[in-house]
Amino acid sequence: MKPFTYERPTTPAAAAAAVTRRPDAKFIAGGTNLLDLMKLQIETPGHLVDVQDLRLDTIEATDDGGLRIGARVTNTALASDPRVRRDYGVLARAILAGASGQLRNKATTAGNLLQRTRCPYFYDTYQPCNKRQPGSGCAAIGGYGRPLAVIGGSDACIATHPSDMAVALRLLDARVETVTADGTTRAIPIADFHRLPGDTPHVETALARGELITAVTLPKPLGGTHVYRKVRDRASYAFALVSVAAVIRPDGTGRVALGGVAPKPWRAEAAEAELPSGAKAVADALLAGARPTADNAFKLPLVERTIAAAISDARE
Amino acid sequence: MMKLSFEVNGTPCDLAEIDTRTTLLDALREHLRLTGTKKGCDHGQCGACTVLVNGTRINSCLSLAVQHHGDRITTIEGLGTPGALHPMQAAFVRHDGYQCGYCTPGQICSAVAVLAEIEAGVPSHVTADLGAAPPLTNLEIRERMSGNICRCGAYSNIVDAMAEVAGVKA
Numbered sequence: 221m222k223p224f225t226y227e228r229p230t231t232p233a234a235a236a237a238a239v240t241r242r243p244d245a246k247f248i249a250g251g252t253n254l255l256d257l258m259k260l261q262i263e264t265p266g267h268l269v270d271v272q273d274l275r276l277d278t279i280e281a282t283d284d285g286g287l288r289i290g291a292r293v294t295n296t297a298l299a300s301d302p303r304v305r306r307d308y309g310v311l312a313r314a315i316l317a318g319a320s321g322q323l324r325n326k327a328t329t330a331g332n333l334l335q336r337t338r339c340p341y342f343y344d345t346y347q348p349c350n351k352r353q354p355g356s357g358c359a360a361i362g363g364y365g366r367p368l369a370v371i372g373g374s375d376a377c378i379a380t381h382p383s384d385m386a387v388a389l390r391l392l393d394a395r396v397e398t399v400t401a402d403g404t405t406r407a408i409p410i411a412d413f414h415r416l417p418g419d420t421p422h423v424e425t426a427l428a429r430g431e432l433i434t435a436v437t438l439p440k441p442l443g444g445t446h447v448y449r450k451v452r453d454r455a456s457y458a459f460a461l462v463s464v465a466a467v468i469r470p471d472g473t474g475r476v477a478l479g480g481v482a483p484k485p486w487r488a489e490a491a492e493a494e495l496p497s498g499a500k501a502v503a504d505a506l507l508a509g510a511r512p513t514a515d516n517a518f519k520l521p522l523v524e525r526t527i528a529a530a531i532s533d534a535r536e
Numbered sequence: 537m538m539k540l541s542f543e544v545n546g547t548p549c550d551l552a553e554i555d556t557r558t559t560l561l562d563a564l565r566e567h568l569r570l571t572g573t574k575k576g577c578d579h580g581q582c583g584a585c586t587v588l589v590n591g592t593r594i595n596s597c598l599s600l601a602v603q604h605h606g607d608r609i610t611t612i613e614g615l616g617t618p619g620a621l622h623p624m625q626a627a628f629v630r631h632d633g634y635q636c637g638y639c640t641p642g643q644i645c646s647a648v649a650v651l652a653e654i655e656a657g658v659p660s661h662v663t664a665d666l667g668a669a670p671p672l673t674n675l676e677i678r679e680r681m682s683g684n685i686c687r688c689g690a691y692s693n694i695v696d697a698m699a700e701v702a703g704v705k706a
Contacts, residue, residue: 224556224557226600248600251599259579268600296653305667316661320583321593321653322683325592325593326595326598454682457683
């Protein structure tokens with residue numbers, strides 16, 4: 221690791237100000253992804269601002285019948301919350317499908333949203349990567365593409381977003397609440413939070429420099445049957461090849477979002493109108509315009525089959 | 537360099553000058569000479585470095601020591617002693633839950649925490665009913681231990697040891 225200084229402010233605005241002041245500063249919460257990347261010198265912050273004393277670790281009911289989840293609520297605490305298990309089962313299921321028990325105990329809600337891709341070329345510092353080193357090129361395109369994106373990528377980057385939790389938050393229309401150094405707050409719809417790579421794959425979110433996530437809010441419960449199906453190379457503790465988050469109502473209508481196939485959680489509201497027609501129609505609509513590589517073309521039929529499995533799970 | 541105070545295995549520890557880059561794992565091993573906790577992959581993938589922080593299991597390799605000012609850490613050395621083994625340590629010995637032993641301190645810390653997590657009602661990927669308390673089954677134990685790798689392949693004996701401590705049939 222490169223040397224860095226460290227501080228623990230006590231208010232969100234002070235934390236945002238501390239990161240805004242120094243161009244080489246970063247927030248640290250659980251650190252399970254950031255420290256991994258710092259050891260590999262993929263991330264080289266000169267200053268870390270620890271958010272653990274900001275009191276962002278509670279889950280509270282909102283006035284409109286939803287939940288406000290503090291940015292530092294751990295993945296374990298969120299998946300264990302009785303309200304989440306009862307009313308937002310797809311979120312609990314998605315979180316529990318990811319990482320290991322040790323990591324979920326440490327990883328936080330905001331950190332999970334901000335984790336970086338697991339594209340093997342992003343991790344290999346001897347390879348060009350536009351996300352790691354803007355303008356250096358993309359070794360994944362034309363390289364080993366099995367785990368990578370089939371849709372939403374660009375000529376500069378075909379990395380996927382690795383989160384399971386974010387797929388469920390996209391399905392639930394969550395909002396990401398933030399604060400900046402001057403105390404200004406805003407709520408970013410999750411659909412607008414993660415950016416597609418275009419020609420700037422190193423810019424991954426809508427956050428401004430120094431803007432701190434304080435909470436993620438969920439609207440009031442959707443009802444329906446909640447399903448999260450994850451297909452991976454091992455039965456546990458592996459990233460998704462394909463995942464499907466779904467909420468299906470008794471009349472067959474509902475919502476569907478995909479993980480493991482795109483640079484952000486992938487949802488198309490138009491595709492959801494096809495749900496009563498079955499998995500093939502939904503998959504075709506969700507993946508219209510897909511550009512798979514020879515290595516990951518298998519994800520297209522796998523998406524259809526996993527949606528079919530999710531619909532079948534919901535009927536049980 | 538920073539100052540750090542925390543409690544390790546019931547003993548208050550003060551480190552007058554610690555490099556901010558020091559992980560909790562390296563602080564335990566290199567500064568406090570508690571070498572029971574092992575460094576395997578150093579990237580949170582193998583679980584050999586698992587310790588309990590305020591009673592919760594984490595990968596000590598993916599945590600900065602300075603983030604643990606004021607915390608209560610329990611390592612394998614704090615669970616039991618050679619003369620008075622923790623029930624999980626005794627069960628690992630009885631069931632041959634290891635071969636080379638390198639992953640064992642992490643396995644045992646994780647195993648103790650897994651039973652506490654099930655007891656506390658924390659659900660897992662294989663919990664069928666999110667509305668009910670998770671059952672203490674072989675399937676639950678295996679899923680919850682997936683963050684601890686054993687290259688000797690002692691998994692089935694580890695599950696037997698955990699089941700015995702939990703008082704169930706594996």
